[in-house]
Amino acid sequence: MPVLTRLIPSPLAVDIRPGALDDLATVLCDQRISASGKLAIAISGGSGARLRERLAPALPGASWYEVGGGTLDDAIRLADAMKSGHYDAVVGLGGGKIIDCAKYAAARIGLPLVAVATNLSHDGLCSPVATLDNDAGRGSYGVPNPIAVVIDLDVIREAPARYVRSGIGDVISNISAVADWELSHRVTGESIDGLAAAMARQAGEAILRHPGDVSQDDFLQTLAEGLVMTGISMSVAGDSRPASGACHEINHAF
16 A cells, blocks of 8 residues: 655744844754855845844854845845855845845745744745735745744844734734635635644634733744744645635735
């Protein structure tokens, strides 16, 4: 009898804890992502510059690239700047726009992407999608999942509280997104990936029922894990269905 399985794209390493940023070089070396330390690191001009000062001594082989914004043109320019560098990997260090630009650039030049999130505003940090502004408004572009995700809870606490609230809403909306998916299955016969639905729903339920608040590391850890799991659920499903239903359509309309 044949053994039927499937491969699920997921990060080699997920490091979520206080102080994780200080061990970035060690994580990349241990996971054989970059033993040489030759990295292309995309950052913003604001908080990214401060993090560069902190990390540069531990990453002497890295090249740093400032990203102007979250547009498709920005991502293409980033890829063009990086392509002659012979790097082991691209690191997106920042919020959603920086990571999405880095995702697209890494895919364009055929390098793995390491997502280092500085806030928890949405579930795109580990998803197979880069959302970028373009001439038509905004587009979603298919990209590989990050090969590693690093989230330093000390850095997360320094971000404005509105980013955490945004991330909470994004994860909890998985519950209604999966309900919409199930409704479509009953009404139209659309197929459901049970594993993807379970992962997304459990991520939302974990936050909805958590007794803590945004000031506690345990809550932030659960939120970060939920965002990562949501991203992986999209890879399992092959699209954003587990995490994007009517709620996202309404949000996009706004």
